[in-house]
Amino acid sequence: MKQSTVLSFPVLFGLANAECDPNTIQAALPKGASVNFAYSLAANSTFEVPKSSTGYPTNAFNLPALCAVSVQVQSIANSTYGFGLFLPNDWNGRFLAVGNGGFAGGVDYVAMGAGVRYGFAAMSTDTGHNSSSVDGSWAYQHPERVENWGHLAMHGSTVVAKSITAAHYSRNITYSYYSGCSTGGRQGLKEAERYPEDFDGIVAGAPAWWTSHMQPWTARVALYNLPTTAEYHISAAQFDNVNTEVLKQCDPQDGLVDNIISDPKGCNFRAETLLCGSNATSNDTRCLKGPQLNTLYNIYNDYVAENNTIIFPTFYLGSEGQPALLTGNVPNPLGSDYIKYFLGLGPKWNVNDYNDELVALSDAISPGDATVRFDLSGYHNRGGKILSYHGMIDPLIPTSSTPFFYNRMLRTLAPKGIDADSFFRFFLVPGMGHCSGTQPKMNAPWYFAGPSQPSALGRSVYSVPGFENKEHDLLMAMMAWVEDGKAPDYLIGTKYVNDTTHTEVLRQRPLCMYPKQAKYNGAGNANAASSWECKDLY
Ligand SMILES: *[C@@H]1O[C@H](CO)[C@@H](O)[C@H](O)[C@H]1NC(C)=O
Ligand SMILES: *[C@@H]1O[C@H](CO)[C@@H](O)[C@H](O)[C@H]1NC(C)=O
Ligand SMILES: *[C@@H]1O[C@H](CO)[C@@H](O)[C@H](O)[C@H]1NC(C)=O
Ligand SMILES: *[C@@H]1O[C@H](CO)[C@@H](O)[C@H](O)[C@H]1NC(C)=O
Ligand SMILES: *[C@@H]1O[C@H](CO)[C@@H](O)[C@H](O)[C@H]1NC(C)=O
Ligand SMILES: *[C@@H]1O[C@H](CO)[C@@H](O)[C@H](O)[C@H]1NC(C)=O
Ligand SMILES: *[C@@H]1O[C@H](CO)[C@@H](O)[C@H](O)[C@H]1NC(C)=O
Ligand SMILES: *[C@@H]1O[C@H](CO)[C@@H](O)[C@H](O)[C@H]1NC(C)=O
16 A cells, blocks of 8 residues: 655655544543544554444545544534544645535545545544435524534534644644545635635535535426426436437547547537437437427526526536436435425425525525635635536536636636636546546546545555556645645546556546647547647637
């Protein structure tokens, strides 16, 4: 196992004999915080997740030698939140907080495990409740819990975990980082907005930043395609055919026909080519009828208010290949549980009663102040850096929502004379789904050791196997920017022939800094990153 081998940062501050027991940890805690447990684990141990943890029940395997800590912290209105902290014996002097997903409540020990392999002291908060990622019932009539989930738990856990870390090693932390995707991406941007001092560098993937609008949209977009008996309903098999047609029309624009769409905005997609002719059977899966084209239109256009302002930006073309929010008989609970429990309409609320006024209610309540505001000037001014990314076939959090955030942030910062490139860079990832993975028919280079990605390759994976450097590893790119002032213009994504064995590389390709796009040079080995160039297309 490679730990503390961040190649250009070989600083080691580890104190193998630091005390690891509840009394020692308790002594480092502020008032209102108490130790749940603290004990040592030898090298290559398994951390067994406490039984009642529903959010992240998977054990963390093959860990380096470390001190495993859990702490409970008093929050507002009698509520508490907890966090887990891994303190590796071979410490790299740095702190890393990892993020959560969906509505999940729980400590993500697996993500912490990926962090300690670099030598970080790694923390994950439970956000103040125990639940799976699609269960929002804990929020009902408990605004204090929503506030913990929205921002209090991440900030408070970070502050307390940092003080434990400094006390444990009897040293100040050199740099503090954050890494999360989805809700984790939102938590990262929220930290930059509200608590700019917490982190020097923030990795925020596929950020679910517009909670107050995205959650209602999640119900709305599903209702475009329901009920399943409607003549406008598009079945999963039909979406697969739509996907084939989208690939046919939209893939060539990046210079190579390879089933990976890099330039969906450069595609003038004509859905009419899918129209059923006179020979079609009553529910022919090979083609679409007129009313179904309306459904496609709704899905591929932003959700807009009557006055034509955008309520929520929609999917990129290509996302229909894995239509996670569009199939099934009812909308995803990430939409309906939000309306029932975060907006307070209660368990009896029927999703068929959805109406656009719920968006106004959601804005008025702004549950837990979870939605991120565009003014990140405080974070810029303290010298913080942000790296963001978004999979271009993300079927859960529409890809468009990150360019939307970025462009609104530009509008906010430009008048203040702030050059966004100097602190916030983001990368679209062609052919990647939600936070990790690709479709089998695409085999897109999606891997760059982003948050939650290592565990998708295997349980003891460190960095980007075979390419442990700042060009291929997003967290190392972040460190190089913060610590050496080397800002990344692109990353290189990797696809292994077999993700499980991850020995042989199938293809690598540059992931370009928005709004640049990768273009094939037309001659070289298309599977080599060097055959592609990031170009300004607009
Ligand atoms: C680490 O533990 C695994 C079992 O989880 C075992 O198969 C492997 O041999 C161990 N490796 C070392 C280096 O001890
Ligand atoms: C906090 O909890 C205690 C004991 O459960 C209860 O007596 C008290 O009323 C609660 N306070 C608030 C503000 O909810
Ligand atoms: C969640 O469950 C864990 C494990 O049982 C427990 O320690 C913690 O207090 C629970 N958290 C909340 C907020 O109820
Ligand atoms: C940590 O930093 C503070 C402020 O810079 C300094 O006063 C203190 O001595 C440092 N502590 C250690 C253990 O180095
Ligand atoms: C309809 O089916 C008939 C008989 O199989 C075939 O000759 C004809 O070309 C088909 N028409 C279309 C528009 O596909
Ligand atoms: C059409 O779809 C319905 C509902 O899925 C199914 O019951 C029926 O068998 C299908 N009809 C044909 C001709 O495929
Ligand atoms: C447009 O309508 C939305 C939803 O009713 C509202 O929130 C927004 O403030 C309106 N914008 C303008 C510019 O009137
Ligand atoms: C990848 O490798 C694993 C382990 O050798 C094997 O079980 C699996 O079938 C392979 N997957 C593919 C798609 O070849």
